[in-house]
Amino acid sequence: MFQAPMYFNGIYHFFYQYNPKGAVWGNIVWAHSISKDMINWQALDHAMSPSKPFDVNGVWSGSATVLPGNKPVILYTGVDANNNQVQNYATPGNASDPYLRTWVKPDNNPLVVATGDINETQFRDPTTAWWSNGYWKMLLGSRRKLRGLVYLYRSKDFIHWVKAQHPLHSAPNTGMWECPDFYPVSLLGKNGLDTSASGENAKYVLKVSLDLTRYDYYTVGKYNVARDRYVPDNTSADGWDGLRYDYGNFYASKTFYDPAKKRRILWGWANESDSVKDDVRKGWAGIQAIPRTVWLDPSGKQLVQWPVEELDSLRGHKVEKNNVKLKKGDHVEVKGITAAQADVEVTFSFRSLDKAEIFDPSWDNAQALCGQKGSKAQGGVGPFGLLTLASKKLEEFTPVFYRVFKAPNKHVVLLCSDATSSSLGDGLYKPPFAGFVYVDLADNKLSLRSLIDHSVVESYGAGGKTCITSRVYPTLAVFENAHLYVFNNGSETITVENLNAWSMKSPRMN
Template structure:
């Protein structure tokens, strides 16, 4: 039994024009600064095609070109900011990448501003790669980012707002004494990147971690500073392991053990656990554990194993994620890059590639063993006409089309009731890779309880469809629900897709 959402060919496109130049800025830290001219990286306006059936209206996207990692999300003076990796020259990952910049009042509707950081100096002349934003008490936000220098070495740099009274933070300047961190002994120049949001530790010093690889270990390289300008590498990483590859886009933050509310990155008390996230093998993995600042050690409840059993934010297209603490609504919000599966030729033809996930509120499960996430409440602003169905009986093998949906994109809430769960097959979750199980038992393989679910973006004859389906199993201590997607029939090649 399957529920079908029929694909419609019409889509409303909102094209926001990108600014034609970018400038530069300064903060409360007493430093010299250099202007960060982006004149050579202007993103010219583009008219979108009237029909772009595959462009999202729900997810964040620039009007054109390539997008990847979310960088430095934050709230400042009533405005949400999102920076991101961007190629101003085309719909593919570029030899030179910049920080694009957009702002919003609700995390849903975005205005694209001038680019924030562009390669202009010897320490970032070959790209401004990923990083984070930290708000210094009484001084405002500071950006730490990875620059690819003239020798193609990865170094860490700082940038500051020029005008702290500007809620849009439209102009940024670079610290004249960049780089402020360079690859330490034992770490090669191409394995040292992506600084996290910094936190204020128990001794009044700032701490930040950089993703790295050394001695066959993936690691969170720890640096500390009294003034946010002069940084000293800690003798040992905050955490390292031989079971992973190079760590990309690490994230480190506290979560409350008793509440769904988020907490500031610098909070440290008995009421929080700490999440350590790292990107490797093209996926984002995380651990939950205890941060011991006196020893500058992170002790995970369960170590990375380097296998599919490690915890992941998402088993779909989701990478290089970044969280930030939203002090307005006391929540921690998670962004992730959604990489597409199109070919380079397809991306160049349509003129864009990549989008950001819908922002998610994230918190610690009551068990304390994993994280829980849910789309932020503001997503309801995108809802239009509501179509409701109740108590629809679906027989085995039946297909039912939802009528009344006139948009090609919809937010679906569906509840399935299965009265005979005792028929479920037994599954030992500790002995099975759920992702492999989804692949091996795709939507066309019948089981005792499943598959059932949705066919989305389905053509009338169902030759093209994306199945989102469920299977129910009997586990060691109850029932297990496996949620899968099957993209094997998602593309019609005769449409050039």
Template sequence: MIYKGIYHLFYQYNPKGADWGNIVWAHSTSVDLVNWTPQTPAIYPTQHAGDINGCWSGSTTILLGGRPAILYTGIDRQNRQVQNLAVPKNLSDPLLLKWVKLTKNPLMAPTIENNINTSSFRDPTTAWQGPDGTWRVIIGSKINRRGLAILYRSKDFVNWILSEHPLHFAEGTGMWECPDFFPVSRQGGLDTSVVGMGIKHVLKLSLDDTKHDYYTIGTYAVDEDIYIPDKGSVDNDTGLRYDYGKFYASKTFYDNDKKRRILWGWINESLPQPEYVKQGWSGLQAIPRSIWLDKSGKQLIQWPISEIETLRVNQVNLPNKGLKGGSMLEISSITASQADVEISFEGFEFNKAEVMDPSWTNPQLLCSRKDSSVKGGLGPFGLQVLASKDLKEYTAVFFRIFKGQNKFVVLMCSDQSRSSLNQHPDKTTYGAFVEVDPVREKLSLRSLIDHSIVESFGGEGKVCITARVYPTLAVGTGAHLYAFNHGNGSVKISSLSAWGMKKAQIN
């Protein structure tokens, strides 16, 4: 959230180690969303009835008069998941260092009467206010395999009444963690309570079964308090995702200073538990992203916040350049282990595109079968990042273009199969189809590279893929960066800009 010009990030944290357990609500502050200062934890277990066995996830809401409030899940002495409220002790403190829990906690709890699963009732969203002035919040849950967004209402933010029906549910999806529900438009960010003409709503769900975040775009029927996904918006794990790589338990907030909605996501480790515990830390936040509705109205666009560009140094530009099949081009004069790269491709030899097999419906499987070493007709072409000089290690982020029945199909892949000589990391290859017409549009790729993280944005933010890799050779000055084309057809680099990145202040 933002309060008195200061950004606040609250996050699940174990102060006693790099593994799960002893979770508190850690608290960091920033004035630019890039450089962060750790503060004392905001919430930790103290209340027998509310959170004595753990403080889990939740959300902040800005109440009338600009007053922040936190709703969060606690584990009570009966090991039930319940919802609690905490408010700042001193509203005049812009750092909000001290938080006070309501003695009335918990405010929402599972009972025999309300038929809520005591172990599947968690992660309240940012609340929104309806036109009737009543507050609403949803909480993730499940009944058997049916995922639920349980709805509560309150006039005073303290006394909450369970709705007779959920805001939304979907069969066969399992537990819905960290739900998020907010309005979007093509113009940019909207306050969470805004409704009206030309406004769509997004329901994002984190699936406990697959550890994927997926979302639908639809209509919020205010009078009935139900959410209806648009026709064609797939309401399960095969639908749209914020990110097709390592990215989970995400949350957005409305930045009312800059009128934008910002998305945070958690990047977990790809190493086995003993190895990441040995390194002394695990998990990190992705670069914050601005999100808005695509002009098609059918998906979201995501882009790194503009503030991240303040870290850029030593810009390298490359004018138009052809890239024949089988060729590579090193992008030098920047620190390749910590870089920001933007590249656009055009001038495709479409007559060399492979025919799209109708059975190729799973993009991740297609990317693993046709990884960056498999020569195609039009592609693979893109970037090899965190590459060693001898190319024994590299992570490839690339495109392929196929000839479909009545249009060309663009596939974006992130290939980690050769990312590290270390045999222990998960080296899953990720992929997604990009809704871009390569006949009429340039095909763009931006990758943010940070030692062991590669966040890539394809088609100007239509597809995002985050990779978590652990190179052993491509570290520090041993890391190299290449543009490549391993297909038969030639492509043209229409523009390329790359920067080294200064180190941000982090916790």
């Protein structure tokens, strides 16, 4: 699980929850890796482990803030001797060490403890702090019964914190809010904003990780600095049916501002949903997804995400396909690349939307709709897309595909990443993941990018408007026995206008 990404003096720091003794929850430390480019990493000694009365039963998630004078500080949740969740801080043991290898937990911890009606066992994950109206401010995730909420705390000196009278925001029937994130996004383009930035040319994003669903949800809205209240725009649901960063295996995410390239970076945990027994057999239980640049869509209603540009440095041999016609039932192999480890960008087009299936208003759950329709069920406009990690005879494959429906006043676009047929292995979690894509089809085109890496298929629909990460474990479609196809199972002929695919090199680790 992720917690405190940070850029400091030319180096990206990656702190994460890690069990050095196995692939199950327990024995958690703050592991620490560093990078110059977020692609090639070096693991350092663990930054923190349980060692003090205020964290003897756990060093849990938190965030990093760089204070004036270029001083980094970590806020984190400790589990104390009474198993209460308390909020602590840590500072570098040697401020002149460019790698920040050691961290000290001062004895004036904890900084914040649960008071009043706060549930001290549901009170965690401090955000990156921001400066406004003469105070440092941070959020903490919690709940009251089934109402999820984020408490706001203020401090003049980063040591003495006082709870605001009201939560920054809450929503009914959402359960515990974990790993909250709160940050401004620019109305003027793709550039990121420092967490303390404000002004009329910014909106705000509040993201929470819902413990009950294990998904990350966000809203876009306005932040009233004077009242310290966040009000979501009425353009998406504020809860379980709301917008997600990613509609697949993606949880406990965190963003940070990268001042070197003036962008906001999103990092998410591609979590697993298999049994403890299967995780032990595999030897891991989740990995980090590729870091993404995130910005506000020109509509102002949602975010857009795209893999960091540094990922392109891993691209190797390239193959191209142009103007390939796919009639109903066609699948054409993309040869000449390492299909088990590839980066694929493709633009599909279609002459007409007349054959689009009628959209039933009851189909409000994209994942259920993907499971119902699938990639094999013939449609009008779609299903069409990619068959990734496919065995030669298609006993195994993970399809990433579009399906277009016709509603009374618009077209509804569904993006699916369906793991149902991904593996002949027994017992593993193989769900159909899906999200709706809010895109203008005036040009009769849809783009798709998929990053394929052995057990991960990470896909970006319509330039990053809808993203889906799937964890899959093929038994046949592995290494050189993995294949990649473009396909169409709709009655409308689809044209692969252009497809660029690259074999991907492995990053340097340590």
